[in-house]
Amino acid sequence: MLFGVGKNAYILPEIVQKVPKIRTDYHPYLKGEPFPLTMDSRINGTTIHYVDEGDRKNPPLVFIHGFPFSYELWTPQIEYFKRDFRTIAYDVRGHGKSDVGDGQYTIELFVDDLIALLDNLAIKEATLCALSMGGYIALRAVERNPERIASLILADTGPYADSNEAKLRRSVQIKSIKSGALDAFIEGFLKGAFTPESFASIPREVERIRKIIQANSPLGICGTLLALAARTDTAGALPKIKVPTLILVGEKDPITPISLSEFMHEKISSSELFIIPNSAHLGNLENPTEFNRLVDAFLASPAVNSASR
Numbered sequence: 001m002l003f004g005v006g007k008n009a010y011i012l013p014e015i016v017q018k019v020p021k022i023r024t025d026y027h028p029y030l031k032g033e034p035f036p037l038t039m040d041s042r043i044n045g046t047t048i049h050y051v052d053e054g055d056r057k058n059p060p061l062v063f064i065h066g067f068p069f070s071y072e073l074w075t076p077q078i079e080y081f082k083r084d085f086r087t088i089a090y091d092v093r094g095h096g097k098s099d100v101g102d103g104q105y106t107i108e109l110f111v112d113d114l115i116a117l118l119d120n121l122a123i124k125e126a127t128l129c130a131l132s133m134g135g136y137i138a139l140r141a142v143e144r145n146p147e148r149i150a151s152l153i154l155a156d157t158g159p160y161a162d163s164n165e166a167k168l169r170r171s172v173q174i175k176s177i178k179s180g181a182l183d184a185f186i187e188g189f190l191k192g193a194f195t196p197e198s199f200a201s202i203p204r205e206v207e208r209i210r211k212i213i214q215a216n217s218p219l220g221i222c223g224t225l226l227a228l229a230a231r232t233d234t235a236g237a238l239p240k241i242k243v244p245t246l247i248l249v250g251e252k253d254p255i256t257p258i259s260l261s262e263f264m265h266e267k268i269s270s271s272e273l274f275i276i277p278n279s280a281h282l283g284n285l286e287n288p289t290e291f292n293r294l295v296d297a298f299l300a301s302p303a304v305n306s307a308s309r
Contacts, residue, residue: 040097044116049097050090052121054082054192057151060123061299063089065113066132066156066281067228068189068221070096070212076288077129077295085299088126090117092137094220097214103223107231110137115145127304129153129295131284132256133224134192151304152245153295156281158260161233170229174222175271184220186213192255193281205285233244238267245271246298248291270303 051071061081063074069191071089081087089282093113094105109267111166117128118203127150142149162170177185190210199206213221229287245268258275265273274294276283284291298304 028102030262034292038097041117041120043120044113046092046093046101046113047099048113049055049118050088050117050164051078053078053087054085056086056280058084058086058125059299060121061085061087062114062118062123062126062128063087064128064130064134064137065092065095066134067088067224068095068216069209069211070101070216071211072133073209074129074284075281077292079285080292081295081299088121088123092224094223095216098265100217100223103219105223105227105245107136107227110227111141111144114141117150118148124148125150127151127153127299129155130157130280131155132157133228136228136234139154139234140232142243142278143234143239146243149243151243151299152241153248153298154245154261154264155248155291156250156256156261157294158256158263159233159235159238160260161231162229169230172223174225177218177222182214182218185221186210189213194249194286195252195278195280197278198280198286202286209282209285235263235267238264239269241268242270243302244298244303246295247271247273248276248283248294249273250276250281250283250286252280253277253283255281272298 020252036051040047040049049071063071063077065071065073070091074089074130078087078089092110094100094103118124125148128138128141130153132155135154138149138152138154139157139159142152173185190206193209194202194206201235247261247265247268249258251258261273265271276290276294279286
């Protein structure tokens with residue numbers, strides 16, 4: 001397909017030719033005000049749901065949510081960073097409003113989806129801001145496709161593959177969810193994701209995340225548990241990461257403890273590490289002011305700006 005005329009004409013890749021279906025969603029947490037237009041695009045054999053906000057001329061900043069959430073995990077960051085960045089957040093396959101498909105997922109497949117989404121949006125290189133499972137996707141992406149990553153923000157994540165004990169725990173969770181105990185799984189998960197204080201101080205955020213998880217398909221949740229159990233270990237590849245990297249972790253995170261972030265900081269020479277106070281696994285929600293401040297300062301740093309030129 002030709003785009004343009006004369007000597008300025010060029011061929012659009014087939015993946016970019018697809019016109020996304022636009023839908024208007026309203027975010028229940030914003031008092032009825034319209035949430036940014038969201039879009040669905042058919043890529044890599046599935047439909048990916050995403051939001052693309054901000055000036056397209058600004059540097060692209062792609063948010064990758066954790067398990068078992070949706071792109072709406074990043075609501076405070078989308079609203080904050082769209083002023084200065086082309087801000088993209090998407091539902092990982094099997095989550096939110098992206099297709100569930102057959103439920104047979106791998107982290108490798110999730111990376112394929114990420115790269116295909118960048119291609120679909122004609123983004124050559126982007127900064128990835130990724131939390132928990134999103135970090136697993138980002139770490140494998142920078143290992144496999146380093147030329148597509150301008151800089152990294154890794155929040156509450158780690159590089160190791162599951163131990164045998166962790167794999168067995170996920171197996172028990174899958175069995176429990178398939179037997180109809182999804183609500184029990186969600187309540188147990190929330191207790192690790194938020195500090196006890198957050199249940200009292202930000203109950204609406206806790207409830208919002210509960211509803212996001214409840215809206216996910218049990219098939220998608222179980223398929224992602226299998227993908228997490230089967231993921232590769234990226235610890236050995238950490239010293240090869242040369243892009244500017246910001247590592248953030250909640251001071252009370254029981255899921256990905258501070259020691260994991262300290263290890264990544266030690267191995268990634270171009271990294272800096274900050275601990276988010278008064279937060280567990282979801283510092284972007286429990287302490288969004290501090291989270292946004294640290295990300296903002298990182299993105300404005302000479303190292304990031306020189307790397308993105």
